[in-house]
Structures are given as C-alpha cells and as structure tokens.
Amino acid sequence: MYLRDEFKNCETNVRLHGKVALVTGATSGLGLETARDLATRGAKVIIASRNPGKLETAKRDIIQTSGNENVIARQMDFESLASVRRFAHETIATEPRLDILINNVGAIGLEDKLTENNLQLMMQVNYFGAFLLTFLLFPLMKSSAPSRIVNISSLALLFGDINFDHMNDVGRYSNVGLYCNAKLATVLFTAEMNRRVNGSGVNVYSMDPGLIKSEILRNIDDDIWKSLLNNFVRIFGRSTDRVAKMPVYLAVDPNLKNFSGSHFRDCMEFYSHWSVNDTVLTKQLWDISKKLVNIVDEEDWEY
Incomplete structure (x- = not known):
C-alpha cells in the first residue's frame, strides 16, 4: 500500500506521438526506464551514454519492450565537453525538433582529478556536462515549444556547497561532497534558467528521485564500502x-x-534549498558556468 500511495500523483495517460525526447545516461537504471516509458507513449526517443555497446543493448531492449522502433542511440561522454558539443551539434543537425530533455547522468566514486577541460571530474560529469548540453540545445527546444527540461538532482544537495573560488579544486572535497555540490548546482541552475527563459515556451524542472536501486556506486574503489552500500541500496x-x-x-x-x-x-x-531564491548567487553560478564550459559567441543565445 505504501508504494502504491507513494506514486499515486505520478499517473498520467499523455501520449507522445510526433514528439522527440532525449534521455542522457539511458543505458541502465532510471535513465533506461525513463526512456522505455517515453517510447511506450509513442515518442521518438534518443538515448545517450558513453558506452557504444551498452547503448545498442539498451536500444534493442527499449524497442522490444515498448514496441516502438523509433529509438536512436548516440554516444556522448560527459568527461569531455568536446563530446557534448559534438552530440549537441549532431542532434541539432539531424532533429527538426526536441520536445523533452531528461538530464539523468549521475556518477559517484570518480577519480579526484581535473579533466582535459580543467574542470573537476565529478563536477563535470554531474553538473557542467548537463549545463552545456542544455544550453546548446535550448534554441532547438524553443523552436519546438511547448517543451520541457527535467534535471535529476538528489536530496544530497542539502549538504552541498557552492564556493566559486574552489568549485573545481582537487583534494578539497570528499567524493560524496563533490556529488552534493553538483546536485546543489543543478537546482540552482534550474531556478536561474527558468528566470532567463520565462515566456519562451520551454519549462524546466528539477527533481529528487529518492534512493533508487541503481548502479551509481559502481565506480567506488573500496570493495568493502561498495559491497555494503550496494546491499543497502538493494534492500532500501x-x-x-x-x-x-x-x-x-x-x-x-x-x-x-x-x-x-x-x-x-x-x-x-518539494523543498530544495534556501539558496534557489538568492538571485545574485544563481546568476553568478550561471555566468561562471558559461565561462567554465567556454560558451562562445556563436553558441550564446543570450549574446
């Protein structure tokens, strides 16, 4: 009864024939199931992930279980902003519309290092990659309006810290701390984007999925901790x-x-964080994020 009541507000019979949806991190877990649901409703679904083999497996799975053959698999690696840009440009070049974007990529246990883009790896995979992808795809979504963006955050955001002088420091935060920071940045980005695109026909939301049976802990190096945490996730x-x-x-x-x-x-x-109403903070995060992912004039629809 508890589970049935827990999701009673989530039921909707909306069909999506003629619509195009993009789901990142869609080869397993929440991303895969989200893409399957959208395909079952009749949407053309683009699934994105870094692993070509897993992408093809997920594509076959979605087609077989949904009965919808209009599923496209495209590789994208959030560890490389060049990969994100290639993916966005290919999508813009090949898709006449984009109605739904689900930013689902999330990872914990990644190495504490800088990427080739001089961003902390956990921050890039969990925040900056989605920021860049969303920014680049916004004009296509605006031309497809009404359209929607859904950013997957976490209750971990309550323990996050946005310190612009140290966002990408190596050795400053724990792995969990970096995850919390990225999830807080996600809801602040959502709030600020909403203010900037108000009236465009593009709606943007953030959400906390709760504790899920997922593979998010797969990158943790400590086998004992990984086993304990995975057992906890499997049970609860x-x-x-x-x-x-x-x-x-x-x-x-x-x-x-x-x-x-x-x-x-x-x-x-649902409550997220007091700082979503701090427009000075959210504006600063937006501007700094644009700078750090190197938005150029040709990409900048605010320019």
Missing part, C-alpha cells in the same frame, strides 16, 4: 521502473505547465 532502494514515473510526469503532464522552475519529489512540489 526504490525500483527504477516506478521511480521513472517521476521524470516522465514532469516531462509530459499538462497540469505542471505553470510550475516551471520548481523542484519535485514523488511528483509533488
């Missing part, structure tokens, strides 16, 4: 097919058209 985590109802609901339900910029949990508006 929520099934991904049920949790996938949340991002789909935010992406499609007409009752949410006036809630852009809001944060959700279990398909209900």
